[in-house]
Amino acid sequence: MTEDAHEAAAAVAVDRPGADGDPTDAEATALACLEAGVAAALPARVVAASISLDGDTLRVGDASYDLTQFDDLFVVGGGKAADGVATALERLLGDRIGDGVVLVDEGPTEPADDAAAGAVRRIRGGHPVPTEAGVAGTARALELVRAADERTLVLAVVTGGASALFAAPDPAVGVDALTETTAALLRAGADVAEINAVRKHLSRVKGGRLAATAAPATVVGIAISDVVGDDPGVIGSGPTVPDESTFADAVAVLDRYDLDVPRAVRDHLGRGERGETDETPGPGDPAFDRVTTHVIATARTAIDAAAAAARDRGYEPLVLSSRIRGEAREAGVVHAAVAEEVATTGDPVEPPAVVLSGGETTVTVDGDGTGGPNLECALAAGVEFADPRSPLAGRDCAFLAVDTDGRDGSTDAAGALVTPDTVADRAAARAALADNDALPALREAGALLVTGATGTNVNDLRLVVVEE
Numbered sequence: 001m002t003e004d005a006h007e008a009a010a011a012v013a014v015d016r017p018g019a020d021g022d023p024t025d026a027e028a029t030a031l032a033c034l035e036a037g038v039a040a041a042l043p044a045r046v047v048a049a050s051i052s053l054d055g056d057t058l059r060v061g062d063a064s065y066d067l068t069q070f071d072d073l074f075v076v077g078g079g080k081a082a083d084g085v086a087t088a089l090e091r092l093l094g095d096r097i098g099d100g101v102v103l104v105d106e107g108p109t110e111p112a113d114d115a116a117a118g119a120v121r122r123i124r125g126g127h128p129v130p131t132e133a134g135v136a137g138t139a140r141a142l143e144l145v146r147a148a149d150e151r152t153l154v155l156a157v158v159t160g161g162a163s164a165l166f167a168a169p170d171p172a173v174g175v176d177a178l179t180e181t182t183a184a185l186l187r188a189g190a191d192v193a194e195i196n197a198v199r200k201h202l203s204r205v206k207g208g209r210l211a212a213t214a215a216p217a218t219v220v221g222i223a224i225s226d227v228v229g230d231d232p233g234v235i236g237s238g239p240t241v242p243d244e245s246t247f248a249d250a251v252a253v254l255d256r257y258d259l260d261v262p263r264a265v266r267d268h269l270g271r272g273e274r275g276e277t278d279e280t281p282g283p284g285d286p287a288f289d290r291v292t293t294h295v296i297a298t299a300r301t302a303i304d305a306a307a308a309a310a311r312d313r314g315y316e317p318l319v320l321s322s323r324i325r326g327e328a329r330e331a332g333v334v335h336a337a338v339a340e341e342v343a344t345t346g347d348p349v350e351p352p353a354v355v356l357s358g359g360e361t362t363v364t365v366d367g368d369g370t371g372g373p374n375l376e377c378a379l380a381a382g383v384e385f386a387d388p389r390s391p392l393a394g395r396d397c398a399f400l401a402v403d404t405d406g407r408d409g410s411t412d413a414a415g416a417l418v419t420p421d422t423v424a425d426r427a428a429a430r431a432a433l434a435d436n437d438a439l440p441a442l443r444e445a446g447a448l449l450v451t452g453a454t455g456t457n458v459n460d461l462r463l464v465v466v467e468e
Contacts, residue, residue: 012038012454016417018446026398026465029313030417033306033354033463034449038404040305041297041456043084046224050296053092058153060220061294067096070153070218075120076141076210078103078134078166079159079236080127080405080457081224086120089155095119101141102157103134103165105453125165128186129179138168138205145210148217150290156210156219158293160226160405160457162236163196168204170268177262178202188257189364192227196237197245198253200280201272202265206236207243207280212287221293226405226457228323228359232293240293243280247272298322299358299458302404306463310354315465317356318349324359324462328373329433331361332380335399335464336392340384342466344391355464363409369437372409374401374460375416378447379438382418383429392420396467402449405457414451415460416442 012035023031039045051060058065067073073096075089082102090097100120105127125134145154158166169178181202185195200207211219221240223232233241251269254261271277281287299322307317320338324331335357342353349355361373371379381399385392402408402415416438422445423429432441442448 012451015450016446017448017450018443020446024396024398024419026396026467027417027419029310029315029354030398030400030463030465032313033309034400034402034461036309037302037306037461038451038454038456041224041302041404041458042454043081043224043456044088046297046301047085047088047092050294051092051222060222061296063292063294065153065218065220067153069151071151072098072148073153073155074098074144074148075100075155075157076102076145077157077162078125078138079157079162079224080105080453081159081455082157082162083122084455085157085159085222085224086122090119099144101137101144103137105161105165125167127161127164129182130164130167130169130175132175134165134167135169135175138166142168142205142213145214145217148214150216152217154214154217154219156221156240158221158236158239159224160235160459162239163199163206166205166236166239169202170204172268173202173264177264181261181265184259184261188259190253190257192234194253196234197249199237200243200245201247201250201269203237205239207238207245208241208285208287209280210239211291212281212285215287216290219291221291223293223295224456224458225295225298226459228325228459230295230298232295235295240291242283242285242288244282246279247277297456297458302458302461303356303358306461307354307356315352315354316349317354320355320357322358324357324361324460326361328361328363328376329380332377332401333384335462336381336384339397339399339464339466340391342464343395343397351466351468353466357462358458358460360459363436365436367435367437369432369435370411370440371436371438372403372411374403374408375411375413375438375442376433376436377401377462378416378418379429379433379442382423382447383426385418385420386423386426390420395420398465400449400463402461404454404459404461406451406454411439412450413439413448415449416447417449418447422447
């Protein structure tokens with residue numbers, strides 16, 4: 001496959017089912033920025049930008065590895081971008097890769113045509129909760145690295161979704177109990193640090209345990225971040241990173257939310273709290289003497305590319321924040337307020353302008369409708385845009401909110417694009433928000449954005465576009 005063909009294959013197609021007519025200038029700009037942002041975060045792009053091979057020297061970020069010092073090179077890991085990263089590594093390293101296993105969500109499950117045939121096996125796991133197939137696949141990856149020695153190089157791929165896809169529950173816990181506990185934590189609204197404290201202590205791969213299993217091999221973590229702050233210990237629950245949480249922390253999380261979890265989980269965490277089970281390896285553990293972890297793409301990767309696309313189209317881009325979090329519908333109102341300020345005062349940037357943000361908003365579920373954080377964010381902004389008293393009334397402006405993996409919550413939509421004309425009935429839209437039912441409301445308005453699985457995940461991308 002030629003480089004031109006690779007670029008074509010990396011294109012992001014955005015469908016707007018039910019949208020009427022040609023897009024306005026603001027809508028067209030928002031869509032162009034979205035396509036540029038997601039494309040920039042695709043594995044082929046970020047691996048090419050961060051990882052190179054010069055003779056026998058493999059460079060990952062600012063680190064170099066002399067491949068003549070290794071007898072074996074393995075690729076293991078998982079996540080929504082793991083398939084693409086594995087393909088890019090196969091393309092780069094060819095038959096230098098001796099074996100590998102990555103756990104994937106969906107998409108191609110075979111190496112690329114020009115890759116080393118069969119070098120890295122793709123196995124489908126489960127997301128957002130683990131499955132038996134994912135656990136079996138992760139066990140194969142652990143079996144592979146367990147045989148590694150000091151002349152083995154392990155490339156550990158960790159991307160968004162790896163916490164569920166790359167799963168190896170302790171035998172005393174089992175996959176059913178792990179799945180039930182993960183679901184309970186998600187329903188309770190526990191934050192990612194709390195969820196990880198529990199998951200790391202139920203796992204044989206998370207919280208640095210993958211690196212410990214591979215020791216004394218040289219382990220190179222290759223991460224694509226889907227978490228606010230880009231902490232490698234949080235991405236995919238940190239399989240190659242020292243863990244600072246403890247069994248006691250995990251027990252405290254379950255107690256804090258008064259969760260009714262399987263007896264096997266409580267028993268296992270209790271044994272750990274009493275010192276009867278080994279802790280996850282922490283800072284200073286010799287297991288990490290030959291381990292480095294490199295974050296090769298983050299929310300800023302998509303945001304910066306989208307900003308560049310806006311600039312190329314003659315707009316003044318401004319990055320609001322890559323760390324937006326909190327209630328999704330409230331974030332939508334805030335972004336609408338920013339659009340109003342741009343339109344009326346030229347602050348924080350003069351129109352024509354594009355204001356960008358990233359991060360991860362959440363939804364407090366009180367209703368029984370269908371939606372996701374970006375859909376709620378967009379619908380809430382649309383309600384504000386449609387206020388006849390708004391300075392945006394009759395103006396060409398747009399707001400876009402998507403999840404860069406192409407799946408917002410449990411829906412098939414990536415997100416939505418709204419303008420002052422999107423919401424015809426503000427009361428009905430508010431009722432849809434109250435019932436957490438943003439998807440049908442936005443579908444009826446022709447505001448949904450559908451990309452399918454993009455093959456990457458650097459969290460949410462939001463764009464406010466205001467014309468002159």
